[in-house]
Amino acid sequence: MSEMQPRIKGLGYEVPANIRTNTDPIFDWLNNWLKSNPKVGNPFTGYTTRHVLADGEDLMTIMVPAALKALADARVDASQIDMLLGYASVSPYPNPNELTRLHQMIGLPKSAWVVPLNNEFSNFNAGLVFADALIKAGRAKNILIVVGGNWTRHVDYHTVQSVSAADGAGAAVVGLSADPAKWQVLDQQTLTVSENYGTMYMQGAKYPQNPPVDGHSALWSDTFFQITAAGFQDFGSFGGQAAPKAVLDLMAHNALTGADISLIAHQASQSLIDVWQKTILPAQLISTISNFANMTVANIPVTLAWSVANQPVTQSNLVLFALAPDMHANALLLRRNPA
Numbered sequence: 074m075s076e077m078q079p080r081i082k083g084l085g086y087e088v089p090a091n092i093r094t095n096t097d098p099i100f101d102w103l104n105n106w107l108k109s110n111p112k113v114g115n116p117f118t119g120y121t122t123r124h125v126l127a128d129g130e131d132l133m134t135i136m137v138p139a140a141l142k143a144l145a146d147a148r149v150d151a152s153q154i155d156m157l158l159g160y161a162s163v164s165p166y167p168n169p170n171e172l173t174r175l176h177q178m179i180g181l182p183k184s185a186w187v188v189p190l191n192n193e194f195s196n197f198n199a200g201l202v203f204a205d206a207l208i209k210a211g212r213a214k215n216i217l218i219v220v221g222g223n224w225t226r227h228v229d230y231h232t233v234q235s236v237s238a239a240d241g242a243g244a245a246v247v248g249l250s251a252d253p254a255k256w257q258v259l260d261q262q263t264l265t266v267s268e269n270y271g272t273m274y275m276q277g278a279k280y281p282q283n284p285p286v287d288g289h290s291a292l293w294s295d296t297f298f299q300i301t302a303a304g305f306q307d308f309g310s311f312g313g314q315a316a317p318k319a320v321l322d323l324m325a326h327n328a329l330t331g332a333d334i335s336l337i338a339h340q341a342s343q344s345l346i347d348v349w350q351k352t353i354l355p356a357q358l359i360s361t362i363s364n365f366a367n368m369t370v371a372n373i374p375v376t377l378a379w380s381v382a383n384q385p386v387t388q389s390n391l392v393l394f395a396l397a398p399d400m401h402a403n404a405l406l407l408r409r410n411p412a
Contacts, residue, residue: 079208080255081201081407082215083147083246086378087138088124088239088365095120099230106231115233116308119343123239123366125225132161135242136175136221143217143378144179147246151180155213157187158200159220159244162370163227163275163296175219194339195395195403196220197243197374198261202405204247205258215248222369227275227297234300237341239366243374256391256407262323265401266311272304273398307400312345316402317352320394323404324353327390331355334406335386338394340365340372349394357387 093099107115126134144151161171170189190196190203200218207213221242228235277293286292300308324330331354338349340362350358361376368375373393380386391407 075251075253077249077251078257079205079247080250080252080257081245082149082248082250082255083143083145084244084374084378084381085139085142085144085146086241086243086371086375087135087142088241088368088375089126089130089135091125091127092122093125093225094122095236100236102231103233103235107233113233115236116305116344117234117237117342117367119340119346119362120237120239120366121363123225124241126223126240132164132171132221132223132242133174133178135240136161136219136244137178139221139242139244139378140175140179140217140219143219143244143246147215147248149215149246149248152182153215154181154185154217154246156204156207156216157181157185158190158203158216158218160189160191160193160196160370162193162196162220162222163224172219181217192397192399192401194370194372194397195401196370197245198393198395198403198405201245201247201258201393201407202261208247208249215246217244217246218374219244220370220374222371224298224367224369227295229297229299232300234298237367239368241365241368241371241375243371243378245374245378253410256409258405259390259408260323260327260406261403262319262326263401263403264316264319264322265399266315267399269303269307269311269400272301272307273400274299304398308345311400312341312396313348316396317349319402319404320349320353320392323392323406327406329390333388334390334392335359335388336392336394337373337376337380339396340367340376341396342367345396355392359384359386
């Protein structure tokens, strides 16, 4: 029997029942525009369907069941959770994050600290790293990590990135366990190119008013994801070329090759995933991009939880590869059944 170590004791995920295909009328304007501008192209590829929150549904519609499934899988009661990490994106309020609402809805104890991690899209990776360290330090016994995204409501459907947007939520319980079949955090590697800050961002659009309307010199649209011309360049130069270095450095630091790992990666586009696969050469690539598309913050935890019943991880080393619009890449190494 292995020694007691922080491990992922349970996993859960939830996606909305409502499905949107590539021929949905919401994409009509964009599809017609792309046909009229064939030289533009679209770097966002690989989606057949995506799950979308319906009218009357919100982030709690998917984050609550994802959290409850993880607790049930871990055989941990809500009363045993010491801390809630994660993120609700996009929350109804800039602050506080709706993760606090999740705390209330699943009945976590008042002593459970809610700590939102706003580092899209590596929120889940960060949660695992922090949970591992906090439990090892004796600051907590059981930590629940939940991330959920509703970005189908926060893209402009006159932009190419809108075709990728999907909704979903994933969760994990990390706690002490002696079960060697459970994943534990081994190492991480991050690459941050902060000079690219501001090339991709979430903000409303500003519409100047002259004369002012009801005393307002400008009106703003709802918040949506925007990419500048430099951001589209970064999509390929950073996302495709630079970001995989985080995985390669992580493998080198742990004397691993691609043949030793299974890989779950961010699902912005199949074009990026294809480049990563050729660069990293993993023994196994697990992806849900065709059916679940780009669930933003939830790509990695949903795919990890989904894989348990649908495409089990074959290797003892699993790399979770996250990409973020600020821009940074994070590669997190998990291990089970150690030699």
